[in-house]
Each structure stands twice: as C-alpha cells, then as structure tokens.
Amino acid sequence: MAGTVGLNNAVVINTCAVTHQAVSKSKQEIRRLRRENPNSTLIVTGCAAQIDPMSFSKMVEVDFVLGNSEKMRPEVWSNLALGEPVENERVQVDDIMSISETASHLIDGFGTRSRAYVQIQNGCDHRCTFCTIPFGRGNSRSVPAGVVVEQIKRLVQKGYNEIVLTGVDLTSWGADLPTSRHTQS
Template sequence: MTSSPGPGAPVFATLGCRLNLWETEAMKTLAAQAGVRDAVVVNTCAVTAEAVRKARQEIRRLAREHPGARIVVTGCAAQTEPETFAAMPEVSLVLGNADKMRPEAWARLAPDFIGRTERVIVDDIMSVRETASHLIDGFGTRSRAYVQVQNGCDHRCTFCIIPFGRGNSRSVPAGAVVDQVARLADRGFAEVVLSGVDLTSWGADLPGTPRLGDLVLKVLRHVPSLARLRLSSIDSIEADPKLMEALATEPRLMPHLHLSLQPGMISRSSA
C-alpha cells in the first residue's frame, strides 16, 4: 500500500503486516514534525525470502516514479538485512525497526541535514525494552483502524525470522492502549483491531502480569463508543480464560480468530 500526499511531502509504502500499517501512520507524524520533504519511505516485511524480494522490487519501482527523492528503507527486512538494502544504488538510508519510531532519526532526514546522514541507522533490536505508544489519528480512507499493543516475540521457532526483526516481546501499557482506541473511536472509526507480533503474550512484561483478556475487557469497558473490537493473529495455546469468556459474552468483541498454525503443522509433518 502506497500513500501519495501533496507535493514535497514524503511518500510512504507499506508491505507486510497490520503492525506495519500502524507504524507507518506513526512515522507519517514523526516525519511531518521533523519537516522531512522529498523522501520515499518503504516499510518492509521479512517474513519470507519472497517478501524481501518484493521489497527490493518496490524500491526500484518507487525510485523510477519519484526521481531525485531520497529513499528510506525501514521495517523488518531493513533490520535483518541492512547490508542488502544499503548496497542498492536507489537507497539513501536504511533505518532499523526501533529507530524508525524515534523522532531524532527523522530529524536527521530534515532538509538541514541533507548530506550529513549516515547510510545505515540500525541498532541492536534485542536490546530494546519498550515498544512505541504513539497516538495516531487515523488510517486515511480506511474504516478499520489498527492499534499496536505488543511488539516482538520471545519464542525462537526454527522457521521464523521475525524475532530478529522485531526483538523480544514488549507490551504497550493498558492505559496507553485505551487512550489510542478512544482517540480513534472519537474520530469515527467503528472497528479497531488490536495487533501485535505475539499478541497473546501481551502483559507478561507489565506490573502484575495481566493477560490479553484483561486488556480486551478494559478497552470495552472504557471505550463504550467503540462499535467493534477485533483481534489480529493469536497463538491459541496462550489464550487465557478471560479472553475466552469475553469472546463468548461480549457482543462488541468479534468472535473471529486468526490462529497461528505453522508450529503445529511443522510438528505434525515431522512426527
């Protein structure tokens, strides 16, 4: 998905998951606050080799469509393969997954910093202990909004590169989640999707170790104007009793689950 704002404003292209959609909206605000102009930002995915190939393809396409613009590559593929994208002649900057949510990184792209920005800004994602809680106002013309409540993953499945792109599991505090959902509901969004890399691990790093069911019930209780609440992919084995009760009894919580079945499929095939 590519956004096309007014002349001179940054162009954003988003590949991959719902989390990337939310982070792109947050980056738009950070770029605007920093005064970034004439840039193309590609928020990449690394879930498969094909996703990385598509990211390179998208970069080349955008370079042709926006001659002279600085191309910034960020997202999971930028985090896991910074040298791949830094070697592309079309790319001006490779920005890591943690760095893309930091205002100071965007300040380096503002007009006054032209020519003084390093080519690669990618920190150790495993050292990150908090996840972003930026407040955003919307998703363009979309009627459904996404809210990041969790990032990273503590599992180390042999087939999955995502922890190395996203880091260890980190949760957004419940109060910040409620504030974001209320903000979106006040702006007319009828449906909000709670999103994360390992959504059912939400709360394990917070005081009192609340569970995802606690968060769902708190959002529904404190944002009565929200018509529908939905969950993104979950690990079914980590679903807690309050979450299952909410699915059975809360009419505003959509009773549809996208289950991550790859681990079970691999175990079955290797048995």
C-alpha cells in the same frame, strides 16, 4: 508525526522479511521507485532492513536505511529533514534485541477506513526454527493497558466503531508489564 520537521520529496519503503520472496519483492520495489523518483530521498526501513541492513545499504538506489526502532523515533526523521545524519550514518540500525519498550502511538486516524488498528504488543520471545520475525521485531514487549485504553478512546472520539488490537504474539501481552501498569486505566 508530531514534533518533526517536514521531510520533502522522500520515498519510504517499509520492507517485509517474512519470506525470501518478500525480501526480493522489496528490492524490486526499491529499484522501481528509484526509476520513477530519480530525485527523491529514498529511505528503506522495516523488518528486512532491520535483519540485513547491509544488503540494502549497498544498493545504489538507497539513500538511508533505518531500523524498526529508529523508524518510530520522530527525531530520526527530523534529522533526515535537516540534512542529518552525515554520510557515515546513512545506516541507522540498532540491535533490536536491546529494545524493551514499545513505541508510542504516532497516528490518530486511518483516513476513510471504518476500522482502526491499535498495536498493543510487538516482538516475540519464541524462536520457531522457520521464522525470522523475532530478528526483525525483537523480543516481546507490551503496551500498558492504560495507554491502550487512551488510544482507543481517542479513536472512538474520532468516529471509529471497530478497533482491531494488533501484535506479533498477542498471547504474550502483559507478561513483561508490572502488575500496577498492567491494570492501569
């Protein structure tokens, strides 16, 4: 992650909230990882942590809880590496519905995989009664076309021949973009 101070001896658990079972499994994994890594800093993030941060912060195995927006901010990780935040900031989870921008792309490769992934959209404006995803990901927001094209070019230059465009609700891509940014390349 560019511009960050290294975070040593840390375990990061990116939780899922799509079903109750996924949340339970995340908690089981946290307990297992703590048993196996008693001296590590254990950081929980992802959708389950975003939706119900307190249920994770009260687990004795957990050191820090980060929201889905916070986990994409390099300075949050730098602060953790530097010994910040102080104790009363061990839960850093903002209101995801207030987020209107997508995070920048943070990686330039996928190891030895032949297929690369580019997130072009996040969040969802629908509210299907059975679904908790919008409360973990927030409202729909799109990556401008020019940024998507640049990211794809970088990946192609690195040898990836197959790029998968990803998002929570791809059919909503672009609806929040001004026309000029929408078509920029």
